[in-house]
Amino acid sequence: MASLQTPLYSACLDQSARMTEFAGWSMPVQFGGIKQEHQAVRERAGLFDISHMGKFTLTGPGVIAALQRLVPSNLERLAPGLAQYTVLLNPQGGIIDDLIVYLKSPLGAAVETVALIVNAATTDKDKIWLVEHLAGSGIDLVDESRDRALISLQGPAAAALLQPHVALDLSTLGRFAHQDTQVLGQPGWLARTGYTGEDGFEIMVAPAMAEGLWQALTAAGAVPCGLGARDTLRLEAAMALYGQDIDDTTSPLEAGLGWLVHLPEKGDFIGRAVLEAQKADGMQRRLVGLTMAGRHIARHGYPVLYQGDAVGTVTSGTLAPTLNLPIALAYVPPAAAKIGQTLEVEVRGEPRPATVVKRPFYRAS
Amino acid sequence: MAFEYPETLKYLDSHEYARTDEDEGIVTIGITAFAIDQLGDIVFLELPEIGDSLEKSEKFGTVESVKAVEELKSPVTGEVLERNEALIEAPEQIGDDPYGDGWLIKVKATDLDELDDALTADEYKDQVGE
Numbered sequence: 193m194a195s196l197q198t199p200l201y202s203a204c205l206d207q208s209a210r211m212t213e214f215a216g217w218s219m220p221v222q223f224g225g226i227k228q229e230h231q232a233v234r235e236r237a238g239l240f241d242i243s244h245m246g247k248f249t250l251t252g253p254g255v256i257a258a259l260q261r262l263v264p265s266n267l268e269r270l271a272p273g274l275a276q277y278t279v280l281l282n283p284q285g286g287i288i289d290d291l292i293v294y295l296k297s298p299l300g301a302a303v304e305t306v307a308l309i310v311n312a313a314t315t316d317k318d319k320i321w322l323v324e325h326l327a328g329s330g331i332d333l334v335d336e337s338r339d340r341a342l343i344s345l346q347g348p349a350a351a352a353l354l355q356p357h358v359a360l361d362l363s364t365l366g367r368f369a370h371q372d373t374q375v376l377g378q379p380g381w382l383a384r385t386g387y388t389g390e391d392g393f394e395i396m397v398a399p400a401m402a403e404g405l406w407q408a409l410t411a412a413g414a415v416p417c418g419l420g421a422r423d424t425l426r427l428e429a430a431m432a433l434y435g436q437d438i439d440d441t442t443s444p445l446e447a448g449l450g451w452l453v454h455l456p457e458k459g460d461f462i463g464r465a466v467l468e469a470q471k472a473d474g475m476q477r478r479l480v481g482l483t484m485a486g487r488h489i490a491r492h493g494y495p496v497l498y499q500g501d502a503v504g505t506v507t508s509g510t511l512a513p514t515l516n517l518p519i520a521l522a523y524v525p526p527a528a529a530k531i532g533q534t535l536e537v538e539v540r541g542e543p544r545p546a547t548v549v550k551r552p553f554y555r556a557s
Numbered sequence: 558m559a560f561e562y563p564e565t566l567k568y569l570d571s572h573e574y575a576r577t578d579e580d581e582g583i584v585t586i587g588i589t590a591f592a593i594d595q596l597g598d599i600v601f602l603e604l605p606e607i608g609d610s611l612e613k614s615e616k617f618g619t620v621e622s623v624k625a626v627e628e629l630k631s632p633v634t635g636e637v638l639e640r641n642e643a644l645i646e647a648p649e650q651i652g653d654d655p656y657g658d659g660w661l662i663k664v665k666a667t668d669l670d671e672l673d674d675a676l677t678a679d680e681y682k683d684q685v686g687e
Contacts, residue, residue: 226623227598420597420624487601489621511600511623540619540626 198243199341199399203406207416215313217244220418230424230513232415233388234556237347239406239414240422242394246315247340248308248322252331255304259293261461262325264444266454270295275368275383278452280321285443285466288321289314290434292385294370309342309394311434325462341402345414346392346425348556353412354393357405358382362393376404387422389429390556427519428512430481430551436492437479437507437521445470446523448479448551477504477523481553482537484518485545490537491520497536497543498528506537512553519553520546560590562682563656567632567675570684574656575632575672582669584633587660588620591685593652596622602648604629604640604662611635611664613671618661620648633671635664 195218204211209220220241223229232238250259256267265278272295280288294307310318315337322333345354351362359374360382370383375397386392397405410416423433430448432438438447445453445467453467484490489511496504509520520537528535531550536543566574572592576585593599601621611617611631618629640662644651651659666672676684 221624222597225598424623488603489601489626491626511621513598513623 196244196338198241199402200241200243200343200406203403204241204416207410209416209418212419214419215244215311215315217312219244220416222418222420223416226418226420226424227513229415229417229421233347233390233417233421233425234514235347237345237349237353237414238388238417238421239409240344240346240417241342241406242344243341243402244312245337245342246308246310246312246318247336247342247396248310248319249334249336250304250306250308250322250326250331251334252303252329254329255306255331256295258326258329258331259306260458262322263293264453264455264461264463264467266457267293267295268458269454272296272298273369273371275370275385276452277368279438279444279449280318281444281461281463282440283462283466284441285463285470286440287434287438287442287444287447288440289318290432290438291318292383294383296370313435339399340396341399343395343397343402343405343409344386344392345395345409346386346388346390347414348391349413350390350392353409353414354395356412357408367391376401376408387429387431388425389431389552389554390425423508424510424513427508427510427521428514428552428554430521430553432479432521433508442479442523443467443470443475446475446477446479475526478526478529479507479521479523480529480548481551482506482509482520482522482535482546483549483553484520484537485547487518488537488539488544489518489520490522490539490544490546495538496522496524496528496546497538498524502538503528514554524548560594561656562589562591562678564678566656566678567672568678568681568684569630569632569675570681571628571630572685573630573632575675576656576660577666577669577672579669582666583638584635584664584666584669584672585660586617586629586632586662586664587655588629588651589681589685590652590655592627593655593659596620596625596627598623599648599651602645602651602661604645605637607637607640609637611637629661631664632675633664633666634668635666637662638665639663
């Protein structure tokens, strides 16, 4: 089957992107080079085509109440125009996907409108899960995954570069806020969210608008970035990657996402019993941040050793471009998860020293 | 993008090149411009020690970029005479001059005829689709 192409496919090729197949889409993995793109986002601004991500709109009575049953976060905290990062859970407390929930309709509206942005690779799985669990509720799910372009502009200069092209005063849009507005004089939607650890925006427009916006932002100095830099940026910020750091077998508590689990504030939801038991009895494993003492990079799947025994596994690892240090995320037993704990990662058969460190590895100043 | 593949070198389909000095039986081993481009930003090299023995087609080290780690395979059997210490210190410079300052190791080859199996520049070019 031929790969899907986003509305920015040609624009990316014109800018010498190296393309790769990702979740059924042909996506840019890099333009000028991962380190250079990474640095552009940390120092100024980078531009990502994330049109491959899943985009659902849920409309109907009681959308938030219905979603409350599917996630461990208290979505009643959401005010209109705000968003919540959360996870869909299976009955075993495992993560079906991580996603952002955007409340679009006013408080108390008889018909609520909620947008969800989910991972590309899990779009179909999520849709099946949502349709099954919203059946009979009168809630309508529209899948706009292939009908809308989504561009992410990230970095300390993102707001300054974007402002001339949008009607909304960006200084009024806080972190995790979102709003419909005019983008290049046409209807569009902006959210102050991202996956890099920097300030930034995710901008949804009609496919026909995408190339114009991409070119306007690159002309203004935003550096086109691919999936390679997206991965090193999110890993420095210690943000989980679905399918790698989190999946159907990992709970949000194990994954260090306890901050989005609001047990006392809400009623029953799928997976609740498992999370309650993990809170009460403790967990078998926890996701920790590691730095390596030498230059060896701990990569996905490498064993983690504690007192000589293999006790865990690296889920993500790279050389952190900003820190110039090998960093990794790994699952280890709680006894080995304390900050400062010395462990070893087996790199191609050789144990190499590693230390458990605080996450994130990098925090924007 | 078209890369340079000197006619005087021999190539492996795993992207190593070998330069021979017939008089001395010494083989200089590196990786091609194509491989360096494919790997992206190279951040780490693991090379054998001087005096180590290498076997033809066996792993002798690793090259690691931000996104991937690849094994290095030896085109010949022999003993390591030298390794590029400057490049180990600054692996990101490998792409500046892959067939010159970007060399990895020099090997005293047991049998230079082992390179008869290796690819010519034209054959390698066909292999990588250039």
